Amino acid sequence: MATVSFWGGVGITGSSKVLIEDRGWRILLDVGLDRPQTELYHHPVRPRQGMELHDRLKVGDAPWIPRLFQGDVVLGTGLEGGSDGKTAVFISHSHVDHIGLVGWIDPRIPIYAAPETVKIREAITTLGRAAQADSSFELIFAEKVMLEGQEPQIRPMNEADPLEFGPFVVTRYRVDHDVPGASGYIVETSEGRVAYTGDIRLHGRHPEWVTTFAKQAAQSDVFVIEGTTLGRKSRDTEDPVTEEQVDKNFTNIVEHTRGLILISLRPRNIERIESFTRIAKTYGRKILWSKEFATFLGAYGLEVQRIDYSAEQLQTIRRSPEKYVIQMGPKDIPWLMDLPVGPDSLFIHSDGDPKLTSQAGQSLRVWLQRYHVGLRTLGTRGHGTPEAIHQIVEWVTPKVVYPVHTHSPELLQPDPPTMRVVPEYARRYPIR
Template sequence: MVSIEFWGGVGVIGSSKILISDQGHRVLLDIGLDIPGGKDLFRPPVRIRPDRELADRLRMGAAPRLPGLFDPAALADGDPLGEAVGPTAVFVSHPHIDHVGLAGFVRPDIAVHAHTDTVDVLRALSSTGAGVSGGDPDWQRLMDGQKTTVGPMQVECVTVDHDVPGASGYLVHTSDGVLAFTGDIRFHGRNPERAWDFVRRAGDCAVLVTEGTTLGWEQRDNRVRDEDDVERDFAALLESTPGLVLLSMYPRDVERVRAFLEIAAAAGRTVLWPAPIAAFLRLMGVEEALDTDAVGLPEVHAAPASYVLVPDPADLPSLLDLPVGPDSVFVHANGEPLGPFEPRWEPFTDWLAALKVPLRQIGCSGHASQGDLHAMVERMRPGTVFPIHTTSPTRLHPPLGIARVIAEYGSTYDFAGGVLEKP
């Protein structure tokens, strides 16, 4: 019998980890940082101990106690988790920290797979000092449609649409049927055909494990903002702002970066990035990415209307060195700090208010809307669906005949959704 265990993403957004076992072989889908009880014990101002991060997380229940997964060198002395167990392989859906953050601690004899574009992002981040903790594993590159054999299982990589290069779902072909895992997915992005192709290829699967981020959000209307909305709003703010424009966005969303650079150039403005981010973008092929130091703050003061500047979100006092005030604007396009749920958000908005800099939020979600999630399940028609990566899994309502199971952390299930074992 094939079993499924959930070691993250249960009742929280992020920290996905799904373990599938078949005849002594194991496949782990995603290996994100865990957020126990909805509150990250290691959030700022807590400082990570570099040589003790995994051991500390395990002790505090902020990482999964999975035997034979982690490198013994990263564990506390004598921790039995370091003992090898059955053959295991890890598959990462995309390069966001809540899906890949623990990959650097995996045993060196366990293969860690990801789409080749995801590997490029993670290697570029490592080169600029922003890689995963513990260092890069020996990444095994995948292409769309490529299948990897793990004992009796075959794991198929399927690209989807998300707000980062290389985002993929997986189809795990097991002895009891196919388990489909969406990773993070959306249907309103630049490449919706990828998401719908995943739905087609996963049709009639035995099990669907889906992210459900937006199930926990209150939707004010049925319209979903898309990238056209974001680009239109950015262009309008550039036109209407007489002074310096400040910007926060995901550097890993390379497609949006390229679009914003074009919009800024058309408006006669140059985008300036912190040096590490500019270096990352150049490694990702965005050769025109300039860092602030290369231009210099005197130039920005001399002609603030000629620039869009991306501040370091960890250095709010650096805003004092900029020509900002009521004729400026801070454009928040899904960057850091991520939102009001994050501890850094209140100090960030307090600083803007004190400097009298207006804040405009223009982003769009990287996650499927509630309507698209329900349409996906209806088209796919799995036997059993597990909604994870959400604070409100009970808001997913599958059609009659499809079993919805609300997973519990560390519990073991069969493909019909039955509980085999509780922790």
């Protein structure tokens, strides 16, 4: 019997892991870091270095899937490691809750992803090596997790090019999210079709990718969709701005700001970074990147200019602050003391670190007030609205839909004939 089971993303936002089994063969869709179930590992408490997966397994903060992880890593946990030669992993995108455990997978198990996802993972490896050579590099939490274990060998998978693995035929399609390479998968089994969205939205730059995927997934026996925004009541979740509007707002800011612009971005939101770079250049500004961002973006293949805060560079910026945009992370904030900032300057928070609701975010606000720098938020969500989620389900009209990656799966209410099932963790469900 062909079955589907869920080893993450059940009743929580993030960490989707979908296991499809058919006649002894297995396909695992995503293998990210679990959202903590036990509340044991929170900063500054972390799993022991080199034993991160072992420690998470011991307390129930990693998926108990046998014959998936390296045998020596799971020794002492009671979980069977190694490879059975009948398992493959497919990654939907490069966010830590979807790819974060990939370094622990047994190297004999093939791993597939979009070419862009492979590039991002390789760029993070380059960043990690730079951090090992220079202790002043400050990696964010997601990057530290993605560097755990061994360097994975991820195979690039072309779009709409079916791949046979045992009884399965797996096809990857582009979908829209806030990171390059975001993918949905369609898996043909001996008993029916399973479609999985990964993370998805309709208000991004490429809604047509989502409609194409939905068309290909139409009438699937099983449809697994992320539901991050279900039950979340805010303008941000119910009526988000589009990425096009984000670009327009950034253009307006650059055009009308007379002084230095500071900005916080997510490093893997490559399309926004490229767009902001083009807009800044149009108005005679260069974006200067921290060494962490510059290393990562350079390894990804972008031409970027780094800020090193040398006396010479600071003097150049002071002479013409209207010619620059400076990307800043939390550790860079004290440089406000040496930069030419004031009422004519602006700090743009574009979904980067620190989160404004965090303690570090509150500290940022105090710094900006101290130096009379205005603050603007400018961004949009990477996840579809509740309306968009229901629209995608309607387009696909599957026999059964399983909402994952959400605290409120019961709020997905599809029209007949589709039946919604709230999944239980690790329970096997028949595909037909």
